Amino acid sequence: MQQQGPQHVESMVGQVVREEYGRGSKSERAAVFLEAASGRYLLRRKAGPAFGDAQIDACVGHRVECAGFLLGTTFLAETIRVIE
């Protein structure tokens, strides 16, 4: 939930990692994060499922450039380009 609304981001570069998320809660799972210079964000595709997105999973371990929307601690990516 982000009260200020979504912020469009033209480009965010970072490392994609898999880590635990929401420990002990109803959301808990191994989730995929984007570790960028500005912070660590839960990474999702805007057009993909919030849980178990194979296309997001394939980015783990890669450095990527994303464009999309920032919503609090979540990054909803419209495009993801693998850099390395």
Next chain:
Amino acid sequence: MDDKIIVTNRAALLRKYGKTGTASIVRAVNKLIAADKKRGIATSLVYLDDAAAMKKLKGVAVQNPADPRENKNAIDAVFKALAPDYLMILGAPDVVPHQDMSNPAYDASGGGDDDPTAWGDLPYGCEAPYSRDPAKFIGPTRVVGRLPDLAGASKPTYLVTLLTIAAGYKSRPGSDYMGYFALSALVWKGSTRASLNNVFGNADKLLLAPPSGPAYKKGELKARMHFINCHGAPASPEFYGQKGGSYPVALDTPSTQGQITEGTVAAVECCYGGDLYDSITLGLDRPIPQSYLGQGAYGYLGSTTIAYGPADGNGSADLICQYFLLALQDGASLGRAALLARQRFADNAAQLDPIDLKTIAQFCLLGDPAIHPIAVAGAEVPKGVALAEAERFSRAERRAKLKQKGEFLARTKATAFQRSKGVRVSATISKALSNIAKAAGIRDGHKFIAYDVKSPAGSAPRGKAATAPSRYHLAIAKSKARDSIPSGIAVVAKELNGRIIGYRVYHQR
């Protein structure tokens, strides 16, 4: 004297809808006011940003619609001046914001609770002044609900529809709310069954995901009571089931289309199940709660952020959802049912630990709080007394009781919100916590965070040895694999007189 006040922000509506769109919303509000009048409810609209109107109420007009403090102060002024029996917030958080309570369970190190803020409308229902500390709002006294438009919208159609539904609502016999639609992630079936047994006396109709969802046969969701206990995510029009490491979609916005019966009331435990995200800007399907309301649902109780519940039995999100539905079954209005649920939740906890505080803060009622989904037979009215007058008197009695209860809770309930500073954990406690962690299946390397218990001034017992915990210890951690499935655990341990004297375990379900 007004029984019900609708509050909104005119500047914010104008910014979203322009003059013409805002005018159509005001016309729909006036129709609701006229419909309320026929039901014996005197309703008025107050613009929180109207300087003259707010001055009359001895308040200060909201300058910045997004500012939680300004909005809290303005709504408090409305309550002090008008003491309405119902307060309806008109608009999504980009018109009147949720309050920005700090989340006591937030873990900045990552991996734990990811929500810095437990957004919610709870403070609007409390007399305590603006604060970010949810522990200040454990004694709600006011009947409050929110009829949300679509965040980011520019066309007023959706909000006009919701206002029209509220204006035309009908109370129905309790038998119309005996059936239910219940959906649970497979892994949480035990807990959901317990919830359904508590509310409906059976769990026969429980659907589990997988295999259920996301598509449902026509009529499968037609019951007017809905109870959903699945996974959810921020800005997502989907709820998810779970079997092992698989999280299939259990329900989504498209699958609700044409399936929601007029008068439906939903209690939804899912994380972010009440997140009113901006589906317009994001280009996503509208939030599930807003799909429900747009199709004629009267009310929806859901969480703005990550929610909690234990593995076995019920707790936290399970309880507040159950209490809401049980109050409705007794004939309460949507708003009173939400208030009763909050009060009962606070009352049933000896002390509110960090997870309890987040739970009470994050669950919001979406819907016109004055709607009574279930009709109850009224008391006999003496000759010469108007029905509306008699009902107003009965309502005043109920409100007085709720006020007393809320004030009592605020005066007496201890909370554990503040993290202990410079606390040195004794070897005895350290050992006990380690044993509890081990018993709960927490992997090595866990960390407990200590919270001081704070009792309201004058409420602590005197002249006797302390009998209530003085500190809570919270660990949110990954458990050891169980059935090859790693699961998450939150352990809340209670400390009294230098010893750990009890603990609760919440699992990912």
